[in-house]
Amino acid sequence: MTSICVFGAGAIGGLLAAKLEMAGTAVTVVARGPHGEALRSRGLVLLSDGKETVTEPRVASDPKEIGPQDYLVLTLKAHSLLPAMAQLKPLIGPNTTIVAAINGVPWWYTYKLGGDFDGRIIQSVDPEGELTAGLPPSQVLGSIVYPAADVAEPGVIHHTYGDRFTLGEPDGSRSERASKFSELLIKAGLKAPVRPRIxxxxxxxxxxxxxxxxxxxxxxxxxxxxxxxxxxxxxxxxxxxxxxxxxxxxxxxxxxxxxxxxxxxxxxxxxxxxxxxxxxxxxxxxxxxxxxxxxxxxxxxxxxxxxxxxxxxxxxxxxxxx
Structure with a gap:
């Protein structure tokens, strides 16, 4: 069985987790506070297309309970990555694919870029290269997020529009890990093209x-x-x-x-x-x-x-x- 953890199960993370669970793909979410309590007590509620669906992903407050994953899906805001590094570390093994569903210029941007700037650290988003060290770009699968959603209340995700998560390897290859994750998202009713020029x-x-x-x-x-x-x-x-x-x-x-x-x-x-x-x-x-x-x-x-x-x-x- 493929192990998938969604870290940052807010609006977009919650949408992904709910869709995957609805399609029969088991997901673990890391959530604390009122949001985590709501997920444990009544499940993950998705409001989409005028329908309410309740799913029950596994909820963990401590990533050490879970261990290394096949796919670690990051749906945090970019500035939240560094503060979360200690929590992310137990979820990442040598074969973990890190799906970076994050807006903006990512820390992995220059990996396999080619030319004069290949591998150069972007200090404004990755001070001193800490993200590059903790989230190895060689393990990253890029993702562009198009849906709009918000957390209506703890444990409740309101999906407004959009269903596309474009995927792509930094080096432009058509990898097995990208194809497999794309298949899982498509099975969940989402559009997940794999692009060579992410x-x-x-x-x-x-x-x-x-x-x-x-x-x-x-x-x-x-x-x-x-x-x-x-x-x-x-x-x-x-x-x-x-x-x-x-x-x-x-x-x-x-x-x-x-x-x-x-x-x-x-x-x-x-x-x-x-x-x-x-x-x-x-x-x-x-x-x-x-x-x-x-x-x-x-x-x-x-x-x-x-x-x-x-x-x-x-x-x-x-x-x-x-």
Whole structure:
């Protein structure tokens, strides 16, 4: 039997765990506090497509109870990885595949990248290389998360839209571990294509997040207002154009243009970005993975990001003055 642990069983982790369990694939989730208590007492409740489904994944508060897994699915915010390292360590063995379902520039980004920056540590997201040491990039399977979900209350996941989790090896290979995990997700009713150029797809999502998230946190505006206002629309577009220049210097190929990507964000409507939600709830902001890493890499490749540097300074100060 394939052992799967979802670490960070909040909105996206809870959605994945519930879907896998519904398809007959056993999952262990690591959860503590009110969320963990609710999962133990009444199961994991998924509200999706107007239906309520209750599943009962194994719930553990101490990862040492579980041991090394075949697949460890990380659905934390990027800035939560380092504080969680001690808990993650017991779950990782030499054959564990680490499925990194995390937004932004990941710690593994330069692994097998090729060229001058192959293996270089991105300090803003991986200070001193601690994540690279504890979560070996050779064991990572990249994942781009498209569904939207939230924790309606402890133990209850509300799935709003989306069902795609794109997978990809950092080196572009079609591996057995990627194919197997894709099959499990497809069996669970999810779309799980395996792409040879995972960074291209990573950047399409990051492209919007690096602009929409910090601008919304700075202004307090929902996505429709950020994009609909001519002034903030122009700032977002200029920032995204800077990001595109960095990505292309790193070998990324964009399948769509910047205006189409912005139009895609506009279709979401009056949505509070994750960074704005975190700001309002007094939580740490996902600044470095969404923008800090891009600005750092811009310096590697010699692309100036005056808008990016300005927005980064402002949103860092906003977080500090919360």
């Amino acid at each position: 960074r291209d797809e990573l950047w399409v999502k990051l492209w919007g997040n690096m602009a929409f998230n910090p601008i919304s946190a700075l202004t307090g505006a929902t996505l429709d207002k950020v994009i609909g206002d001519p002034g903030t629309h122009a700032v977002c577009r200029a920032l995204m154009v800077e990001g595109q220049a960095v990505a292309e210097k790193l070998g990324v190929k964009f399948a769509i243009n910047v205006d189409k990507r912005i139009a895609g964000g506009a279709e979401v409507g009056a949505h509070k970005t994750s960074m704005l939600q975190d700001l309002e709830r007094g939580r740490p902001l996902e600044i470095e993975a969404l923008l800090g890493g891009v600005v750092e890499m811009s310096e590697w490749v010699g692309v100036d990001m005056p808008i990016g540097r300005s927005v980064l300074a402002l949103v860092r100060q906003r977080a500090a003055m919360r």
